[in-house]
Every structure is written in C-alpha cells, then in structure tokens.
Amino acid sequence: MKRASLKNVYAKLFSHFGPQHWWPGDTRFEVIVGAILTQNTAWANVEKAIVNLKKAGALKSPAVMKRLTTGKLAGLIRPAGYYNIKAKRLRNFLDFLGRRYSLSLIELSRAETGRLRRELLEVNGIGPETCDSILLYAFGRPLFVVDAYTKRIFSRHGLFEKEAGYADVQKVFMDNLRRKIGLFNEYHALIVRLGKELCRKEPRCGACPLKGLKITCK
DNA sequence: GACCAGGCACATC
DNA sequence: GATGTGCATGGT
Secondary structure (H helix, E strand, O other), X not given: OEEEEHHHHHHHHHHHHOOOOOOOOOOHHHHHHHHHHOOOOOHHHHXXXXXXXXXXXXXXXXXXXXXXXXXXXXXXXXXXXXXXXXXHHHHHHHHHHHHHHOOOHHHHHOOXXXXXXXXXXXXXXXXXXXXXXXXXXXXXXXXXXXXHHHHHHHHHOOXXXXXXOHHHHHHHHHHHOOOOHHHHHHHHHHXXXXXXXXXXXXXXXXXXXXXXXXXXXX
C-alpha cells in the first residue's frame, strides 16, 4: 500500500479542496461562542443560533451577553440543539471571564498559552476540543485541534488506534508538523471538510484524495 | 423514521 | 480507568 506522511496528506487535501477560510466568524467573541455551540452539532444549526444572537445584540460583547438570563440565552440558541446545557456553558465561560479578566477578551488574550489552556479547561463545558479551537481560531495559538473526524479518518489509515485519546492524537500531529498557526488552522478545517463530504460512518471512498493511503508520521 | 452532527460532564461499575 | 448515558435541533 502507498504511504504518505502527515505533511504529504495536508498537501493532498489542500490541493483537492483548496483553502477553507476558517474559522467562520466576524469577531473573536463570535468564534468562542461558535466553538461552544458547535459541540456535537452541525455547523448549519449553529449559524441559525448565531443569527438569533446577533439580532438580539448579544454578540456585541461578553458584557452584553452576560446581562441576558440563562433562559433568554437558551431561547436564542435553540436551533443549535442542547440549548439548555449550552446556555449554561456560555454562562460558565462569561462568569470565568468576569471573575478573572474583568469580562475583557483583550485581557484574556494577553495570557500565556499554557495558562490560558489550563484555565479554559477548568470551565465546566469547555473540553479539550472546544478549548483548542478557541486557542487556535480566536487567539492564534499554534495548537492542533483534534475532533471525531481526525480520529476516524487517521485511524482508518493506520496512523494510530481508533481508541487513541485526545492528547495522544494531538501529540502525533504537533510532533510531526511545523508548529505554524496557518498550517494548523487549515489542516483541521480540511479534515472536517473531508469528513463531512466523504468520510462519514459510511465512507464514500471513491472520490477520496486519501484513497488507499497508509498514513505515517513522517 | 432512522441516522448523524466541528463534545462534554456525570453516573455507575 | 473504562464504559454508558443525557443533552436536542435540523438536515439527509
């Protein structure tokens, strides 16, 4: 079977799909909110919720959103699904931001990456993927975002076991690629694109640019 | 009508 | 530590 390195796979995906222009979002705050809303949810549904939030002015700033009741917030994000739990998660983030950073994303953005990651992971409702998405796409920190597609696609192609944990998978990518924000940004987006289009639970491998490849670190 | 989606926390063993 | 379950809308 033909072998391909992680770098090589990236080149194949990029030439097949082209740039993905991630993260879709006008502001840093919108990216953070989107990262929480998209948990186990199709992006199209998140967009509807974001439209509602914009209409209500809730994306103007964390301070504005914080003034909403959790019930009102839940109503606005209803199209994104899991709306009660996600309203609480948004509130948990806003409470954290208020408590530690005076509700200022500018202040938050000044924190060192390791500290930022630890603190975000302490927020109930922000797990590793949401955290790293925020760090990469809202704060421009070079962390590789691992999602269900990453595990599914790359375990199928023999890079690691399908039971591999988040940190292990992330390490494989971060240890074998140049730690560039632009590369990590585009690579994750391309994986999602491939996953959505061709590599779901019933893969349509015919048109897949990775067809028949054994993927290796280097 | 079933299946899936850019997860996470919590209960239980 | 591993495994199972609730959370919920909307598109295919």
